[in-house]
Amino acid sequence: MNTTTPRIAVIGAGPGGLTCARILQRHHIAVTVYDHEAGPHVRNQGGTLDLHEDNGQIALREAGLLDEFSRLSRPEGQEMRQLATDGTTLFHHTPAEGELFKPEIDRGVLRDLLLNSLRPGTVRWGHTLTSVEGRGARPRQLRFADGTAVEADLVIGADGAWSKVRRAVSPAVPRYTGISFLEARFHDVERRHPEIAALVGQGSAAAADGERGLFAQRNSGGHIRVYVIQRVAQDWITAAGLTLQDTDGIRALLVERFRDWSPALRRLLTDNDGRYVDRPINALPVPHTWDPDPAVTLLGDAAHLMPPLGVGVNLAMLDAAELALAVVHSDSVQDAVRTYEKTMVPRSHEIQKLLDDGAATLISAELPDFGADAHS
The missing domain is CATH 3.30.9.30 (D-Amino Acid Oxidase; Chain A, domain 2)
Incomplete structure (x- = not known):
């Protein structure tokens, strides 16, 4: 930024929050990530996910981690089978050699990749956020369950479905x-x-x-x-x-x-x-929106929680990249938030509408449209 470097606090050490922190640090902007967990490996991070060429991989390229991701990912994980309830195969896609549109990577592996790319001490573990105080003003005060508090000029809510940061700008709940x-x-x-x-x-x-x-x-x-x-x-x-x-x-x-x-x-x-x-x-309700706040914004599930149809982490990481770059190229935090939300909010609304009640498609007996490039 062209003015005094702001104090930036990211809440949540998931893929979105860590991607945002990584890109900010690549551009020499200080950032601190706060997470409620006691450490990086206190729980299993979940299963596998596919990072798409047109969003998640774009974010990793901005983070300077795309080559390392390619080394760690599993392109063979793009294989897909659709079966009838009697066990017969209705559709079978085997990825072609060199097919890299959406290779798989375990969530834990991706998190470690991002964590290891950050400067030591970037993530403050064991910090459970309880509130963000000072609506509409700067700086905002973050209060944690252990009684500590910090001030931040920009608070980024990357804390998932049940986001505490969301409460500072929106009454919506999943x-x-x-x-x-x-x-x-x-x-x-x-x-x-x-x-x-x-x-x-x-x-x-x-x-x-x-x-x-x-x-x-x-x-x-x-x-x-x-x-x-x-x-x-x-x-x-x-x-x-x-x-x-x-x-x-x-x-x-x-x-x-x-x-x-x-x-x-x-x-x-x-x-x-x-x-x-x-x-x-x-x-979250469709569409989910909030009044702009000059010092608070959201990304990923905190902003647009949707059914698990392969877009959640990809959108969170794309959000993170766009927000970090907006901070880098704006003259103020307020300008950065405005620039970021001008793109993120309409995009998430469009996808929310497409996926509204999308969870029901997961039990549909109709064969999905797998795309013209898939083959049997």
Whole structure:
């Protein structure tokens, strides 16, 4: 920036927040990232994701990390199979040699890539934000659960679906979409679950009947994650008289609900290692907007939480790149926020509208349009 360097605080050390910090540092602008977790590896970061050439990879190029991403990613993860409920194959895409439109990378690997690119001490772990005070003024004061407080000239909310920063500019809260994911995990699949490994291949496999679906995805290190997708009430497990710890009871319920599916597909319900993980799908109202604030802005799920249809992290990283570059090339924080939101808000509105009720497509019995470049 052409004036005194502002104090910039990013809340959330996910892909979006870390990408923003990395690009700012590449342009010699100081930034601090605050995250509620005690450290970078206190929990599993989740499954795999595909970074698209037209958004996520653009952000990594601006971050100077595209070559390293290419080394770490799994292009073979672009393989995709659509199955009928009887187990027959309806569609099978095998990526061509050199196909790099959306290679897969594990979330944890991507996070480590971004974390390792930052200057030591950039991320302050164990800082749970409780409030952003001083609406409409600069600087803003950030208060944390441990009683500490800091001032910032720009507060960037990259803190996900249940963003605390969002509360400073918007009353909106995520709402349940009516679609729920139940995650099942499989480990050492080539040795312990060879049939499932063969069914899923190196990428993903999906099947649906209009009311329920299965989506299985290969992760690195011999792991597969399966998402059981259902149109159910949010409390469907307790309504059945079960708890999430009652693995056998949930398995029996799923077997009954998927009783007409092939035995090969039902293994994705029953042969998992360990407990299930309940993941109800929430989304922000469409469109989500807020009155501009000269010192606070949002990116990623904090700004435009949508159903998980392959765009969330990609958009968060593109948001992050555009915001960081707006800060670099603007004369003031307020100008940077205005420039960034002028592009980000309309784009996110358009995609929100396209994906509104998009979670329902995950259980549709109709074969998706995979694009003209896909092949059987």
